[in-house]
Amino acid sequence: MRATAIAQPNIALIKYWGKRDxxxxxxxxxxxxxxxxxxxxxxxxHLDARLSADTLTVNGQADSAMLPRLGSCIDRVLGDxxxxxxxxxxxxxxxxxxxxxxxxxFAAITVAxxxxxxxxxxxxxxxxxxxxxxxxxxRSLYGGFVELANSEDDxxxxxxxxxxxxxxxxxxxITEAGPKAVGSTVAMETSRKTSPFYSSWIEQQDQDLxxxxxxxxxxxxxxxxxxxxHNCLKMHSVMWTSRPPVVYWNSATMRxxxxxRDMQADGLGVFFTMDAGPQVKxxxxxxxxxxxxxxxxxxxxxxxxMVSALGDGARLVEPG
Ligand code: PMV
Numbered sequence: 431m432r433a434t435a436i437a438q439p440n441i442a443l444i445k446y447w448g449k450r451d452x453x454x455x456x457x458x459x460x461x462x463x464x465x466x467x468x469x470x471x472x473x474x475x476h477l478d479a480r481l482s483a484d485t486l487t488v489n490g491q492a493d494s495a496m497l498p499r500l501g502s503c504i505d506r507v508l509g510d511x512x513x514x515x516x517x518x519x520x521x522x523x524x525x526x527x528x529x530x531x532x533x534x535x536f537a538a539i540t541v542a543x544x545x546x547x548x549x550x551x552x553x554x555x556x557x558x559x560x561x562x563x564x565x566x567x568x569r570s571l572y573g574g575f576v577e578l579a580n581s582e583d584d585x586x587x588x589x590x591x592x593x594x595x596x597x598x599x600x601x602x603x604i605t606e607a608g609p610k611a612v613g614s615t616v617a618m619e620t621s622r623k624t625s626p627f628y629s630s631w632i633e634q635q636d637q638d639l640x641x642x643x644x645x646x647x648x649x650x651x652x653x654x655x656x657x658x659x660h661n662c663l664k665m666h667s668v669m670w671t672s673r674p675p676v677v678y679w680n681s682a683t684m685r686x687x688x689x690x691r692d693m694q695a696d697g698l699g700v701f702f703t704m705d706a707g708p709q710v711k712x713x714x715x716x717x718x719x720x721x722x723x724x725x726x727x728x729x730x731x732x733x734x735x736m737v738s739a740l741g742d743g744a745r746l747v748e749p750g
Contacts, residue, residue, distance in 0.1 A: 431477040431513070433545035436672040437537035437744035439523075440465045440569045440576060441600060441622050441703060441711050442688050443658040444642045445665040448622050448632065450580070452615075455562050456541040456621070459635040460580040462642050463569045464713070466600060467593070467741025471521040471534035475504070475542040481514035488519045500539055502709075516545070523736065524607045534658045536560045536567035537744040545746050548663045553743070557587040560744075569581045573742035578638070591646050593740035599719045601712040603726040604734040605682035617669065617676045624673040638664075641679035652713060655694075655701035658713070678707050683729025697724065 440463040446460035484504075486497045497517075504515055517539065521531060540560040544551050551559070552573050561568030561578075568585055569576045574593040579586040612620075621628055638661045645653035669676035683704065689704045690712055699715035700722050714722045719737060727735045 432473040432474065433542045433544050433561070434747050435541035435545065435563050436472045436473060436747050437534040437541070437570045438466045438741045439471070439531060439534040440566060440571075441713075442566065442655065442705065443636050443703060444635070445705070445711070446565050446578065447665045447668060448618050448628065448640075449615075449627070451567075452619065455565060456585065457578065458581075458632055459564045460564075460588070460639050461569070461578045462564070462646075463576050463578075464598065464600065464637060465570060465573045465576060465587050465593070465741050465743060466738040468662075468738035469521075469523045469534070469602075469736065470540050471519060472529065472747065473535065473538035474518040475539065475546040475634075476516040476518075477508075477513045477543075477546045478516065479513040481516060484498070484515050484517065486517045486519065492570055496535065499563060500535070501562045503536055503539055503748050504518060504543045506562055507540055507549075508547050509561050512547070515546075516634065519620045523602075524604065532555035532564040533566040533570045534744075538565040539740070541571075541744045541746060545635050546715060554587070556744070558584055561585050561587075571743045574740055577643065578722070590643060593742065596646065596649050596740075597716055598740060599714050600717055600738050600740075601722045601726055602736045602738070603682075603686050603710045603716060603720065603729065603732045604713065605680055605686065605708045605710065605731050605735070610678060610707045612676055612706075617672070617706060618678060620674070621672045623667045623670050625671045627664075627668050627671050631664060651699050653711075655699075658703055659701050677706070680708045682729060683708045683710055685729045686712075688728055689729050693718075693722060693725055 442463040443464040446461040450458040528534045557568040557571040572589045574592040641657040698718045
């Protein structure tokens with residue numbers, strides 16, 4: 431009744447922002463992401479009928495902050511009347527700071543919980559279960575370039591190109607290590623209800639998805655850069671024009687964007703994207719990685735720089 435799974439966060443190039451159905455956590459738009467290789471969350475789930483409650487340790491310390499959401503995620507996988515779980519989580523990057531830690535956490539716990547109970551659902555079923563906890567988590571079940579399609583009652587997730595088919599790198603510039611001020615669920619609903627740009631955001635998503643899918647198919651870096659930056663800035667424009675405004679950026683975020691613009695002017699293959707946090711992710715061609723890392727590390731306010739290649743989907747590391 432014990433299993434351990436590992437999952438890597440994913441970074442959306444075409445973003446998910448807004449829910450069609452909050453109760454079932456269905457996204458209002460499709461999205462395309464890349465799964466990273468170097469950052470990880472490992473989850474061990476130990477189901478034991480003798481436990482009187484679920485428990486959670488994060489990197490060796492008791493920490494109940496994520497426990498209600500993790501517990502509900504296990505409920506959805508195993509159903510009511512399941513035994514309580516001792517959950518041990520370990521990760522090598524800041525949690526809840528806009529680095530998609532919830533994506534890797536919920537992907538890993540979904541895989542671990544099913545295996546701990548002796549179940550072997552398909553990857554599509556696991557993605558659907560993980561997506562109920564965190565929309566972006568569904569994408570971390572798959573590796574490489576991943577598309578989440580927004581169909582009527584469920585989500586359909588698939589790899590559209592394997593990591594090895596187009597080996598890009600991602601340089602993550604950390605500008606603030608603390609947890610984000612507003613969680614994505616609350617912020618998405620604020621945007622849906624109040625941003626005058628929300629309906630345009632939804633209407634235009636399919637054309638951005640088409641452009642990104644084509645750029646990935648053609649391995650056309652500059653086309654992917656153009657549509658990914660546009661889509662990211664459009665999502666942040668929806669956030670900024672919400673009431674109250676949802677602004678995750680700080681001054682170092684802006685300086686990182688400027689550094690990426692300068693590198694692009696120098697001919698480097700790099701583009702930026704940002705999520706619900708102040709960190710900047712610079713996606714780059716492998717040969718540009720050292721220059722991108724050095725440039726972002728020298729930006730005033732950047733406290734840490736991490737480099738990752740593209741990686742695989744969530745998987746078991748220890749059979750139950
Ligand atoms: O899956 P959630 O609820 O953490 O929302 C993810 C939202 C963004 O990271 C901003 C965009 C995305 O597609 O990952």
